[in-house]
Amino acid sequence: MSKSLVVYFPGQTFFHKLDPRTKIIFMVLVSTVIFAVQDLYLSAFILAVMVILWMVARLPVAIVYGFLKALLPVFAFLFIVQALLYPGVTPIIKPLIPSFIPWIGGMGQINLEGILFAVLLMFRLLAMVILLPLVSMTTPVHILALGMVRMGLPYRLAYTITAALNMVPILQSEIGVIVDAQKLRAMSTFEKGSIWSKVKSYPVLVTPLVIGAMRRAQSMAVAMDSRAFGAMKTRTYIEDINLRPVDWIFMIASTIGTVGILILATKI
Amino acid sequence: MQNIIEVANITYAYPRTDIPALNNISFSVPQGQFVAIIGPTGAGKSTLCYCFNGAVPRLFGGEMSGSVVVAGKDTYENEIPVMAQHVGLVVQNARNQLFNVNVQCEIAFGCENLGFPRQKIIQNLHDALTFVGLQGYENRQPTALSGGQQQRVAIACVLAMEPDVLVLDEPTSELDPIGSEQVMETITRLNRSLGKTVILVSHDTEFIAQFADRVLVINDGSLVLDGSPREVFSKADLLSSCRIRPPQVCQLSYELRKKGFPITDIPITIDEAVTLYEGLQHG
Ligand SMILES: Nc1ncnc2c1ncn2[C@@H]1O[C@H](COP(=O)(O)OP(=O)(O)OP(=O)(O)O)[C@@H](O)[C@H]1O
Ligand SMILES: [Mg+2]
Numbered sequence: 402m403s404k405s406l407v408v409y410f411p412g413q414t415f416f417h418k419l420d421p422r423t424k425i426i427f428m429v430l431v432s433t434v435i436f437a438v439q440d441l442y443l444s445a446f447i448l449a450v451m452v453i454l455w456m457v458a459r460l461p462v463a464i465v466y467g468f469l470k471a472l473l474p475v476f477a478f479l480f481i482v483q484a485l486l487y488p489g490v491t492p493i494i495k496p497l498i499p500s501f502i503p504w505i506g507g508m509g510q511i512n513l514e515g516i517l518f519a520v521l522l523m524f525r526l527l528a529m530v531i532l533l534p535l536v537s538m539t540t541p542v543h544i545l546a547l548g549m550v551r552m553g554l555p556y557r558l559a560y561t562i563t564a565a566l567n568m569v570p571i572l573q574s575e576i577g578v579i580v581d582a583q584k585l586r587a588m589s590t591f592e593k594g595s596i597w598s599k600v601k602s603y604p605v606l607v608t609p610l611v612i613g614a615m616r617r618a619q620s621m622a623v624a625m626d627s628r629a630f631g632a633m634k635t636r637t638y639i640e641d642i643n644l645r646p647v648d649w650i651f652m653i654a655s656t657i658g659t660v661g662i663l664i665l666a667t668k669i
Numbered sequence: 670m671q672n673i674i675e676v677a678n679i680t681y682a683y684p685r686t687d688i689p690a691l692n693n694i695s696f697s698v699p700q701g702q703f704v705a706i707i708g709p710t711g712a713g714k715s716t717l718c719y720c721f722n723g724a725v726p727r728l729f730g731g732e733m734s735g736s737v738v739v740a741g742k743d744t745y746e747n748e749i750p751v752m753a754q755h756v757g758l759v760v761q762n763a764r765n766q767l768f769n770v771n772v773q774c775e776i777a778f779g780c781e782n783l784g785f786p787r788q789k790i791i792q793n794l795h796d797a798l799t800f801v802g803l804q805g806y807e808n809r810q811p812t813a814l815s816g817g818q819q820q821r822v823a824i825a826c827v828l829a830m831e832p833d834v835l836v837l838d839e840p841t842s843e844l845d846p847i848g849s850e851q852v853m854e855t856i857t858r859l860n861r862s863l864g865k866t867v868i869l870v871s872h873d874t875e876f877i878a879q880f881a882d883r884v885l886v887i888n889d890g891s892l893v894l895d896g897s898p899r900e901v902f903s904k905a906d907l908l909s910s911c912r913i914r915p916p917q918v919c920q921l922s923y924e925l926r927k928k929g930f931p932i933t934d935i936p937i938t939i940d941e942a943v944t945l946y947e948g949l950q951h952g
Contacts, residue, residue: 409770543774567770623724624766627758628779628826632750639777639790 408569410538415647416458417539421548423648424536430659435528438666441517444524447662451531458539468530472523479519542566547638556636572610579609673833673866674698674721679735681716681725690716692890693735698868698883700833703860705877705898706870708887709912714870715761717887718838720744721868722752740833754783757827761838761870763819767811772803772822775811779830790829797825800863801855817848821855828859834866835859841873849873853880875916878902878937886911903935918942 411417419427431447438444455465537545542563549559675697682689690713698704708714719725723744726733737744740755760766769775776797780790798804801821806814811822820840827835837856841849853876860867860880871877877884877898884901886894888911894901902908902915905923914920919935922942926932930949936942 542770564768567768619728620760620762620765621768623719623728623758624760625768626724626728626749627722627753627756627760627766629750629753629782629830630778632748632753632782632784635784637781637784637787637790639773639781639787639794641787 408538409541410460412459412539414458414539416454416535418647419539419651420642420644420648421540421545422552422642422644423652424540425545425548425552426652427655428532428536430655431532432529434659434662435525435532437663438525439521440666440669441521441524443662443666443669444521444528448524448528448531450658451528451535455531455535458535460535460538464534465527465531468527472526472530475526476519476523479522480516537566544640544642547640547642550636550638551642557631560630572614575610575613579605671700672697673700673740674868675736675738676720677736677738679720679733679737681720681733681735682731683716684730686731688890690890691720694887694890694892695735696885696892696895698834698866701860701864701866703867703880703882704869704885705881705883706868706885706887707872707874707877707913712887712911713890714887715838716890718758718760718836718868718870721834721836722756722758723747723749724758750782753779753830753832755833757830757832757835759820759823759827759835759837759840761842763816763823763840763843764812766823766826767819769811771808772798772811772814773807775822776826776829779826783830793829793831797829800828800858801825802851815848816844817851820844820848820852824852824855824859832865834868836868838870839872840869841871872914874902874914874919878916878919886913898937899935902937905935 416424431451434447435444438447452465456462540548545566546556546559546563549562550556677695679691679694680689681691692713694717706714706717716725719729720737721739721744723737725731727744727749739752742752742755744752767775769778773794776794777790780793785793794807795804798806801824803818803821803825806818806822811819814822824835824837824840835856840856841852844852853873856867856869857880859865869877869881881898884894884896884898885892886901886908893911894904894907902919905915905919908915915923916937918939918941919937922932922935922945926935932945932949934945936945
């Protein structure tokens, strides 16, 4: 995945056209639900809704696969931890460590509950990591900033948040340049080589990145102030955003969905 | 003519440095003048540029004395955004001044900050893009443009804010000849068609000889020479002691004069040189 996940992915879909405020509220609601719900089926449902919205917005499905692949080691780790420590009643595999050994005896038993718990965490993690790009890839950052301002955030703060989002692809391309430069000097550990040698090569990557970022920060500060950043209390905007009926419908539907899921979650 | 810029006895040192980057510099610029600043690397040209809107010393810190007044506004009393309404600064590295997602946002940014009405922003955006010859580039990503196009976007950004003075710090130093020519042509029009006061830092003495009204030579933080291109480029020894390369027609004339040719006035453009040498041949 060379393309950045926060870069706007142009489109004309229903989800793209939603007002940024609608999407921000949606993001808050969904994060709450993901955070609160501990039930496997409900989490699966939430994840399914996210994936469906992802497809409605015509975002590349490859990105979701990418997330899945990236999360697999996490899943494996969770699986092992759960398997070893989760108190279960439905053993699938007998304890690996005989019970006569003190302290750790009886551990290593893999229970159904442990596996389900790992799967649940996996669903929730995946739903969470899809959420940000679902919003940031369907909304140009300056529109997102405008949405935040209209919701009452100070402009400077909103701009800083969106500028940070905007920096990600710039830093990424810079990393590419540095890696290439180091490769020319016969450093190849970024691609091959053991994990340890990769870790050791990080300063070579990070030092120019940080120095470059700091230099850029100063000239950027000059450039931004020279363009009257933060001058007026009443900043104006060339773009305009409007809540249309579809925004209200979407917001009401998301709220009802959120409340519904939360009620279901407490009953289960 | 009224002076739009008044610089009086400025001396400035960056934080944690002993040697001042600017040393007792004074000059004034009448409205509508095209002023070129030349000098070797490290002379203090960029530092001087930062003084016009107060970035030096406000953003950089350090010790400063003297005063800078632009359009009647003193940089001591007015913050950078206030100065920015009168001085448009295009900093040395174009990449660092383009930080918005697309060209439209980039150019609208300054106007939005100044609180221009929406209709006016749209108008200024359109006018500025047309002026720099980049109509239709509204949705392009600024950092993905060519160097010359980036510089022209950077010029459009400050132009849209309707400043009286434009300060451009080496806008062509990293450009190929064609990109360079397009940027210089744009800068000339800023002065000639729009009547903007232009302060241009550049090593392109050929261009300066042809288009600037006045040249300031900065060396080691001091203003060592202030005059018309003709006066400045006639001073072969002083320029070479400041490690400044004069226009090639001037170099040629210095050499010919050393060889005993009767050249009293150094020609500073090709056309002048042609006339002079035709005269020499026939005379
Ligand atoms: N941020 C800074 N902190 C400390 N010293 C600085 C800083 N920026 C510049 N200087 C120093 O101040 C002096 C003048 O620098 P300045 O950048 O103004 O030169 P310049 O004429 O623009 O050179 P160039 O042609 O290379 O752009 C130099 O000696 C430089 O090292
Ligand atoms: Mg400089």
